[in-house]
Amino acid sequence: MIVQAFNAFSENTVLLPDGGGGVVVIDPGFSTVQEWNWFDDVLSSQGWEPRAVLLTHAHLDHVMGCHGMHRRFGLKPMLHALDEPTYAMAPRAAELYGISLDPLPELHGRRLEADETVEFGSLRLTVRFTPGHAPGHVVFVDNQADRVIGGDVLFQGSIGRTDLPGGDASALARSIEDVLYGLPDHFEVVPGHGPSTTIGAERTSNPYVNAEGTGMLQQG
Numbered sequence: 001m002i003v004q005a006f007n008a009f010s011e012n013t014v015l016l017p018d019g020g021g022g023v024v025v026i027d028p029g030f031s032t033v034q035e036w037n038w039f040d041d042v043l044s045s046q047g048w049e050p051r052a053v054l055l056t057h058a059h060l061d062h063v064m065g066c067h068g069m070h071r072r073f074g075l076k077p078m079l080h081a082l083d084e085p086t087y088a089m090a091p092r093a094a095e096l097y098g099i100s101l102d103p104l105p106e107l108h109g110r111r112l113e114a115d116e117t118v119e120f121g122s123l124r125l126t127v128r129f130t131p132g133h134a135p136g137h138v139v140f141v142d143n144q145a146d147r148v149i150g151g152d153v154l155f156q157g158s159i160g161r162t163d164l165p166g167g168d169a170s171a172l173a174r175s176i177e178d179v180l181y182g183l184p185d186h187f188e189v190v191p192g193h194g195p196s197t198t199i200g201a202e203r204t205s206n207p208y209v210n211a212e213g214t215g216m217l218q219q220g
């Protein structure tokens with residue numbers, strides 16, 4: 001796995017090899033020539049060919065590379081059906097932020113569904129539905145590697161914001177309590193921003209949502 005922060009929002013793009021010469025790209029945030037050059041260098045050095053684009057959700061910073069992934073490799077992004085409106089809203093969000101966004105490609109014909117397992121080579125990811133930050137947010141649980149690609153649900157010492165369109169603080173708290181904290185303590189959490197953490201560390205001490213029920217979001 002390779003995780004690298006891109007674009008003006010320092011969004012973590014995740015590259016997961018499929019064990020057969022391919023790589024799955026989760027939340028492509030590539031937005032500059034330099035960032036695409038980095039990606040090309042990684043593909044060349046690893047001998048990888050992109051196989052799929054998966055989205056935890058479709059906020060602007062997580063879809064900035066979708067145009068390039070389609071133009072370069074013919075890959076259309078896959079997401080949960082409830083986040084289609086978020087995807088459609090991304091160009092407007094770019095205008096509001098004053099950020100350039102290449103035209104987004106059509107979505108893949110397949111929609112991600114809660115609790116399904118998607119397979120690419122030897123890579124197996126379980127899709128878990130985790131709304132709150134975005135209506136159709138999902139996380140990808142990699143049980144083979146003891147980690148979860150978590151998007152903008154749970155961060156090191158923090159949580160995803162809920163003040164954007166479609167955000168819901170109560171839903172986010174339930175997603176963390178029921179889904180993320182249902183994973184083993186040793187599982188790595190690879191978030192959409194910032195450093196990785198573990199389920200156990202956040203369950204114990206996250207100030208917003210924790211196992212004791214004393215978090216700020218739980219008291220709201």
